[in-house]
Amino acid sequence: MRGADLSAFSPRLALGIRLHRRVDALFDVHPAMVSLKALVDPDLRRYAGILCDVFLDHVLLSQWGDWHSASIENFTSGVYASLGRMAPALPEATRTAAERIARFDALTSCASRAGVAATLGRIARRLKRPTDLAAGVATLERHGERLAAELPPIFADVRSGALAYLGSSLTMRPSELSVSR
Numbered sequence: 001m002r003g004a005d006l007s008a009f010s011p012r013l014a015l016g017i018r019l020h021r022r023v024d025a026l027f028d029v030h031p032a033m034v035s036l037k038a039l040v041d042p043d044l045r046r047y048a049g050i051l052c053d054v055f056l057d058h059v060l061l062s063q064w065g066d067w068h069s070a071s072i073e074n075f076t077s078g079v080y081a082s083l084g085r086m087a088p089a090l091p092e093a094t095r096t097a098a099e100r101i102a103r104f105d106a107l108t109s110c111a112s113r114a115g116v117a118a119t120l121g122r123i124a125r126r127l128k129r130p131t132d133l134a135a136g137v138a139t140l141e142r143h144g145e146r147l148a149a150e151l152p153p154i155f156a157d158v159r160s161g162a163l164a165y166l167g168s169s170l171t172m173r174p175s176e177l178s179v180s181r
Contacts, residue, residue: 002093013086015166022165026158027053032150039143044136047127051136052147054119057110058140059151067155076107113137 006014027033028049036055037048044051064072083098090098101107104122109115120133127133140147 009089013089019162019165023158023162026161027056027154030154030157032154036143036147036150039146040136040139044131044133044139047131047133047136050123051120051133051139054110054116054123055140055144055147056151056154057119058113058116059144059148060155061108061111062148063151066152072108076105079107113140116140 006017009017033052036052037045040048040051060067061072068075070078080102083102087095087098104119106119109119117134117137120136124131124133
């Protein structure tokens with residue numbers, strides 16, 4: 001979702017958007033993430049942020065039980081249901097993206113390397129210049145163990161940063177932000 005003006009949205013949705021942006025920013029500047037981006041082959045380095053995001057999604061799915069008590073199926077069904085309920089309040093482009101996320105089960109599509117390649121292929125089709133992002137799976141194959149080792153400290157730091165952000169801007173209880181409602 002683009003734009004700084006979130007006044008058209010409910011306070012809850014606007015906070016969710018700001019939190020998502022904050023989490024993305026925390027990931028992007030994390031020192032370990034910066035070093036992981038340097039592992040991407042030079043011909044794809046321009047897209048290193050996208051590739052590493054997708055690779056870490058793959059790792060997160062493989063470590064899911066370490067990070068969340070709900071099964072991935074219960075979690076994703078709650079997210080998709082929440083997106084469906086919010087759809088009428090979303091701008092058209094965001095609504096279309098939310099529908100695409102649910103249609104392709106984007107939250108679990110990266111569980112396998114084939115799913116990572118398919119996800120990167122879908123992302124590549126939206127880029128302005130033709131790019132074989134799926135070729136980046138070679139980086140995942142070469143550096144998968146390092147990615148798996150780096151996720152826990154990155155995730156812990158980003159989670160702490162997100163909670164601090166919520167603490168500084170939260171006017172509702174965290175339970176009110178649950179995607180399962």
